[in-house]
Structures are given as structure tokens and as C-alpha cells.
Amino acid sequence: MAASAFPNIQKVTFEGPSSKNPLSFKHYDAEALIEGKSMREHLRFACAYWHTMRNPLADPFGVGTAQMPWDDGTDAVANAVARVDVFFEFLEKCGLDYYCFHDRDVSPEGKDLAATERNLDQVCEALAKAQKETGKKLLWGTACLFIHPRYMHGAATSCSLDSYAWAGAQVRHAMNWTHELGGEGYVFWGGREGYTTLLNTDMKREREHLARFLHMAVDHKKSIGFEGLFFIEPKPKEPTTHQYDSDAAACLNFLREFDLLDHFKLNLETNHAALAGNSMRHELKTAIDAGALGSIDANLGTANLGWDTDCFPVDLYDAAWVMHEVLEMGGLTSGGLNFDAKRRRESFEPIDLFHAHIAGMDTYARGLKIAAALRADGRIQAFIDQRYQSWNSDLGKRVEQGKTSLDDLRDYAIQNGEPVMESGRQEVLEAIINEMI
Numbered sequence: 001m002a003a004s005a006f007p008n009i010q011k012v013t014f015e016g017p018s019s020k021n022p023l024s025f026k027h028y029d030a031e032a033l034i035e036g037k038s039m040r041e042h043l044r045f046a047c048a049y050w051h052t053m054r055n056p057l058a059d060p061f062g063v064g065t066a067q068m069p070w071d072d073g074t075d076a077v078a079n080a081v082a083r084v085d086v087f088f089e090f091l092e093k094c095g096l097d098y099y100c101f102h103d104r105d106v107s108p109e110g111k112d113l114a115a116t117e118r119n120l121d122q123v124c125e126a127l128a129k130a131q132k133e134t135g136k137k138l139l140w141g142t143a144c145l146f147i148h149p150r151y152m153h154g155a156a157t158s159c160s161l162d163s164y165a166w167a168g169a170q171v172r173h174a175m176n177w178t179h180e181l182g183g184e185g186y187v188f189w190g191g192r193e194g195y196t197t198l199l200n201t202d203m204k205r206e207r208e209h210l211a212r213f214l215h216m217a218v219d220h221k222k223s224i225g226f227e228g229l230f231f232i233e234p235k236p237k238e239p240t241t242h243q244y245d246s247d248a249a250a251c252l253n254f255l256r257e258f259d260l261l262d263h264f265k266l267n268l269e270t271n272h273a274a275l276a277g278n279s280m281r282h283e284l285k286t287a288i289d290a291g292a293l294g295s296i297d298a299n300l301g302t303a304n305l306g307w308d309t310d311c312f313p314v315d316l317y318d319a320a321w322v323m324h325e326v327l328e329m330g331g332l333t334s335g336g337l338n339f340d341a342k343r344r345r346e347s348f349e350p351i352d353l354f355h356a357h358i359a360g361m362d363t364y365a366r367g368l369k370i371a372a373a374l375r376a377d378g379r380i381q382a383f384i385d386q387r388y389q390s391w392n393s394d395l396g397k398r399v400e401q402g403k404t405s406l407d408d409l410r411d412y413a414i415q416n417g418e419p420v421m422e423s424g425r426q427e428v429l430e431a432i433i434n435e436m437i
């Protein structure tokens with residue numbers, strides 16, 4: 001092991017809500033039980049390699065500000081390997097059990113495809129070793145098909161077959177390593193799988209190519225015996241004007257249209273839901289009702305900005321609803337809560353990496369507690385059940401079973417006269433949530 005990258009920081013521990021120590025957990029108590037299961041098992045926190053190790057904190061108007069004293073700033077493989085130890089020291093000290101990575105976060109491009117593959121092999125060997133030493137696990141891996149200029153027109157939806165082939169090669173190799181590292185899932189986020197303008201785009205062909213690409217990925221998965229889950233991560237735009245996987249419903253439609261639904265679940269990101277103009281809870285319900293929620297990228301957008309600002313998730317309402325839906329579906333299985341989040345450009349010191357993750361972990365720990373409290377309280381669920389009471393009648397049941405006609409409905413309406421309405425009581429329900437928070 002190399003010298004410590006964070007020599008003045010001890011392992012972060014749970015000190016409880018009254019602690020004023022910024023390097024402690026106030027709510028995340030890994031072994032504490034909620035609904036009979038430890039917080040660690042409920043939350044399955046993961047750290048994003050790209051943000052934690054590689055994000056320089058630049059913006060469109062300014063250069064990066066992040067201090068990374070362990071990084072020599074070069075694209076050398078040795079530098080990439082050196083980052084691995086730093087990353088695992090961070091995971092250990094911050095109490096994060098899982099991580100996620102793109103191939104290009106961990107290792108640089110080489111002079112050609114074969115050299116690029118060899119670079120990834122070297123760094124992934126270091127990742128395997130570090131996992132073994134620390135017991136940390138890979139939540140999911142993925143291929144970066146959006147940074148390099150060869151993907152300017154898209155990857156699996158490129159007008160260029162040559163780019164499409166490179167993308168396939170990259171996914172193949174990234175999936176092989178995800179499998180080798182015991183990854184629990186593999187993500188497809190189609191950053192450039194969409195269009196900037198329809199003026200130059202054959203949308204029908206592009207969507208069909210994407211489907212063929214995903215089918216090839218499914219075939220490859222089977223051929224190497226990878227048993228992890230495949231996740232599609234919806235996002236409506238940015239960097240494209242329109243991304244084909246725009247939201248959960250669009251993804252499900254795509255998967256259904258191209259006979260892929262059995263092979264994919266969704267990785268939903270809070271900030272992407274906001275960009276799509278949906279609440280995260282809407283996205284979660286859409287996926288869960290289709291049996292397709294796989295994993296979650298936990299972050300937070302900046303209201304009214306319209307950009308994927310990837311702030312650390314510190315919104316209690318958001319976290320409570322996310323955890324409520326997760327509890328309702330019976331928990332995340334192979335998925336987790338991945339902090340796809342970056343510090344603000346002004347939070348440039350290494351210690352800010354700790355502050356940011358601690359804030360996110362504590363927020364989700366509280367979200368979990370609030371969600372469990374809402375379920376134990378039961379008033380909201382009881383209200384919903386009561387609201388649909390009329391459907392428990394004989395006619396209601398027959399409608400739900402598909403045993404009625406419009407004639408039956410008419411007979412009933414004639415007999416029963418004008419429907420009597422009841423209040424939706426939204427404000428009462430909102431007040432109950434505030435009570436729990």
C-alpha cells in the first residue's frame with residue numbers, strides 16, 4: 001500500500017444526531033436495524049469513481065479547482081493504478097461498501113484499441129487486488145461512450161458504423177471486467193444516444209441500431225456467464241438535445257418494442273427525473289409497477305437550472321420518498337444507491353469528498369428512517385385504501401377482472417344516480433409527512 005492520501009482523516013463513525021463533528025455520521029449507523037434489516041443492507045451505498053477520483057470540478061467558464069495531490073496529472077497507466085489505492089482508502093474511511101466505474105474513469109486510451117484494452121486490464125487487476133484486500137464490492141461497471149470525439153454523433157446510435165463497432169468493443173471489454181470483478185450489474189447510459197437536430201437524423205434507424213446493440217450485449221452476457229443485472233439509465237437530454245432513453249416510461253416502451261424487457265431493469269437518477277420534468281417518485285413508481293426498478297443514482301439537481309448539476313443528495317423529502325418506494329418494493333436486490341454526485345467547484349479540498357459523502361449518506365439514512373416511520377404509521381396507506389373502496393364492490397371486482405360491458409356500466413349508473421364525491425385530503429396527507437420529518 002502506498003502512503004496515505006488522507007493522513008489526517010480517521011475512519012468515519014456513527015456519533016449520533018447530537019454530534020457536531022463534521023467527520024461523523026449523525027444518522028447512518030450501518031448495523032442499526034430498520035424493519036429488521038441493517039441500514040447497510042437497505043442502503044447499499046456506492047461511490048462513483050468518475051466523480052470522486054476524476055472530476056476536476058471545472059465548469060464551462062472555468063478550469064478545474066479540485067486538489068488531488070496523489071494524482072500526477074498525466075495519462076500514464078502508473079498514475080491510473082496509483083489512484084486505485086487512494087480510492088479504496090477513501091471507501092474504507094468513508095464506510096462505503098460499493099463502487100461504480102466507467103472503463104475510461106479508471107484507465108486511459110492507448111494508441112489503438114488493443115492498447116486501450118491492455119490499459120484497462122492493468123488497472124482492473126489493481127482493482128481486483130484492492131477489492132480482495134478491503135472487501136469492497138463493485139455495484140456496477142459501464143463503458144464511457146460519450147467523451148471521445150469518435151462518439152460525437154453517438155455510439156450505438158451513430159451514423160458511423162466504425163464508431164458503432166468501437167462502442168461494441170468497449171462494451172464487450174468493460175462487461176468482461178465487470179464480470180471478472182464480481183460486479184452486481186452493468187449500466188447502459190446512452191449519453192449521446194439521441195440527436196442534436198432531426199435535420200440530419202434517421203431516428204428510426206438509430207433506435208433500431210441501439211436495439212441490435214443491446215441484443216448483442218445480452219448475447220455476450222450469456223456467452224461469458226455474467227449473471228449480474230443490466231440497467232438502462234434514462235435521461236432526457238444533455239449532452240444531446242433529446243436522448244432516446246428520455247424517461248422511465250420511454251425506456252420501458254423501447255425495451256418492450258424491441259423485445260428486451262426480460263433482460264433490462266432501470267437505473268434511475270434523481271437529477272435525470274427532474275430534467276425530464278417528472279418527480280423521482282413518479283419515475284420510481286413507473287419502474288416498480290413494471291417490475292423493472294434495478295438501481296438508483298442518488299444525487300440532486302438545482303431547481304430552475306435545467307442542467308444535470310449532480311449535487312450531493314441532501315433533500316430529505318426526496319430521500320424519504322425514494323426509500324419509501326424501495327421499502328414498498330421489498331428492497332433493492334442487486335442495485336444500490338450510487339452517489340452520482342460531485343462537490344461544488346468551491347469545495348475543492350480532499351476533505352470535502354468526505355463532507356459530501358457523509359451528507360449524502362446521512363440524508364439517505366434519515367430518508368430510510370422517515371420512510372419506515374410513514375409505513376409504521378399507516379395513515380397514508382389507510383387513506384389510499386379507503387379512497388378506492390368503491391372498487392371493492394361486486395361491480396368493481398367484475399370490472400377489474402374484465403367481466404363487464406358498457407351496458408353493465410350504464411345499468412349501474414342509471415340505478416345509482418349522480419356519483420357522490422369525497423375529498424382527496426391532499427393537505428392532510430402533506431401534513432402527516434411533515435410530522436414524520
Ligand code: XLS
Pocket residue numbers: 102142187189233235269297308340
Ligand atoms: C450522466 C449519467 C452517468 C451515468 C453513468 O448524467 O448520470 O454518470 O450514471 O454513465
Ligand code: NI
Pocket residue numbers: 189233269297340
Ligand atoms: Ni448517473
Ligand code: NI
Pocket residue numbers: 269271272308310340
Ligand atoms: Ni447524471
